[in-house]
Amino acid sequence: MSRRQFLQTSAALGLATMLPACRELSHLGIPIKVYLPGMQSGHGLRQHTSYPAPSSERKVGVAILGSGAAGSFAAWRLKQSGRFTSPNDVVIVSGPERFGNAAAGTMNGLAYPLGAHYLPLPSLASRHVRELLFDMGVIESDPYSEKPTYNETVLIHSPEERILLNRQWQDGVVPRAGISQDELAQQQKFFAYTQSLQHALGNDGRKVFSIPLALSSVDPAWRALDQISFATWLTQHGYTAPSLLWYLDYACRDDYGIGIAQTSAWAGLHYFTARGGEAKNASAGAVLTWPSGLNPILQHLQHGQTLLDGMAVKISKQNEGVQIDVFDGQKTTRLIAEHLVCAMPLHVAAKIIDLKPLGFDPALHLAPHAAWQVSNFLIDRFPAEPAQMPLAWDNVVYGSSSLGFVNSTHQLIRIAKPAQTVFTAYHAYAHEQPAAVRHRLEHASAAELYETAIADLDAAYGWGNPIKARQYIKQVEITLRGHAMASPTVGFLSNQGVAALQKLDGRIQFAHSDLSGLSVFEEASWWGEQAALKILKQSA
Structure with a gap:
């Protein structure tokens, strides 16, 4: 592969640094960063972008593709068994976004969620x-x-x-x-x-x-x-x-x-x-929550685990095990694994492994996935609140098409309010065709994204007014998740392709909330648990 081809591949897969694609924009004088985790890498797989031939091989016991809730739980369960103790026994391929929907960020030392925020x-x-x-x-x-x-x-502390x-x-x-x-x-x-x-x-x-x-x-x-x-x-x-x-x-x-x-x-x-x-x-x-959402749970699950930067781009079954090519933006590493846990969304898995022989036809069995926008506002000072109904952890606006906003510092034990906080505003593009939304978000302007992000904060505080907004908002980070979650539409329980993947009992296991059709932590971790238990039984 030539240097030019390599650079094109890296850009297409969005893996040059294994960070989400980022656009730095500005609106009303407020700096805005827009992250699109997994988008470029997913598009690269969809377009069958070429990647370098493997430069090294590594034999591992269990390769886990995906570092979200399902993959991390599978790794934790295997480690808990006491039978997988060496660095190559269990390897988690972390990309394209470590922690998946439970990722988190920081602004001015304040942590906040980039996705899931409570349990x-x-x-x-x-x-x-x-x-x-x-x-x-x-x-x-x-x-x-x-x-x-x-x-x-x-x-969760009061007021909830x-x-x-x-x-x-x-x-x-x-x-x-x-x-x-x-x-x-x-x-x-x-x-x-x-x-x-x-x-x-x-x-x-x-x-x-x-x-x-x-x-x-x-x-x-x-x-x-x-x-x-x-x-x-x-x-x-x-x-x-x-x-x-x-x-x-x-x-x-x-x-x-x-x-x-x-x-x-x-x-x-x-x-x-x-x-x-x-x-x-x-x-x-009551619910459980942290300033950074569910990220501390994923941090705990991955503690002491072996992680490999990169994203799986090809899977094939061999006599000696399962072969996985992992590209990290610079080189491709080939893993030879005795067992594989594919903890990636099924629409991604379908691009790197032929699922039809396993009973899953992507043309028939892929479930719709909703697009989400998670917008984090660094607030320089707290807005005035009515004494009888102070700022809560979760703040919702009746009649809104958005989902309200949470206060990231709500759980911090303190005598007085901190000088700054982060408000995380959630919006599910629920009443539009997901494919159309994804296409629009890929090219959306700062003004368009900001209008969606600020909707509930404007209803609550009038921050749609540029002068007022600049008095409070110092920075905005917007995360766009084009395939944020599987949606349980009518008939989702009858998906025979998903049922086939659930029943697999060979070298390859699937573990993702897509197997339930409900994108919640309990479901994702359940399938991680099931994959790990099958591997433990096979290796007994």
Whole structure:
């Protein structure tokens, strides 16, 4: 390969430094950095960009492709077994973005999330998550009881959440103030029904809705809900209250990246019924969070692990194992692995390994993925807040098409507010075609991205006004995730290609939340756990 070809390859794959592609822009005099993690490297794979021939080989026990929740959990479980102790026993290929959706950043020493930012209290069904949290010291005692004791610094502090409704902040995120009695009655009816389903069993004796999803009942009567949309189910059951429908749409956008009209009715009810985790020292519905979102969990999982910079660009099965070519922007390393855990999104995996012989046809079985924008604002001083409803961790605007903003310094134990903070604003492009959104975001101007980013902060503080914005905002970093999460659309439970990958039991295992169709930590880590357990069984 010539030097020119090499430079073209590096640029096309976006791996020259293994950092996300970055554009430095400015709007209203405010510096804006725009990150597009994985975009250029993914496009390079899609376009079949050539890359250098391997310059070295390395034999490893288990190669894990992807350093997000699933891959990191698989590596942690293997290490916990005590049977994989040398540096080449387990190797995590980290790129294109270390930590995946749980990545984090810093501005002026303040940490903030670039993606996932909280974890609901895990129920008994999510035993694997409880074991991890106990290992971290997040669960301090009784990890397998109904109500473990959690570390107070990680349990969400009060005030937890609020919603801006009729120009006033209200406690909680379900709209209530100024809502008619008829609407409130519909809200009460819906939440009473979903609460009644939390312990409902199918005809197979399993919980109807569970996390991990794989433990849910397969009773056909309940699975039939997957054949209609959540919006259709709500209409069939007489739910018409605008406040309730907006809130349910908000919830689906928040977890699934799509609205109630696209969400499977099964997935819509699953959102409200599947978890139910409790703590001895916290109220029902509490969550766990850190200033940098879920990044500390990934840091713990990867502690002491062997990481290889780069991204897998080719996988092939050989007699002696699995062959993986990893390109780091400068050179290609060939890994010869006894076992492979492919912890990459399936749309990426499909570009580097032929999935059809494994029962997965990308043309038929790839699920839609929602596009997200995560915008972090470095705030030089805190805005004025009403004394009776101060700044909360999560701040939502009723009627908004965005998802509100979180305060990154909320969890810090302090006597007084810090001088600065970071507000993280979330937006799921839920009501547009994902492919069209991805194309637009790739070329979006600073003004277009900023308009989306500032929407809820403008509603709350009037920061759409340039003069006012410059008084508070010192810097903005925007992360665009074109394939942020799999979306559980109608019929997602019937995906036969995904079912085939779930059942694989050979040298190659798949581990990603795509196998569930729900992009949440409990699901991703579950599949990492399953892959590791299969490898441990095979190598016994």
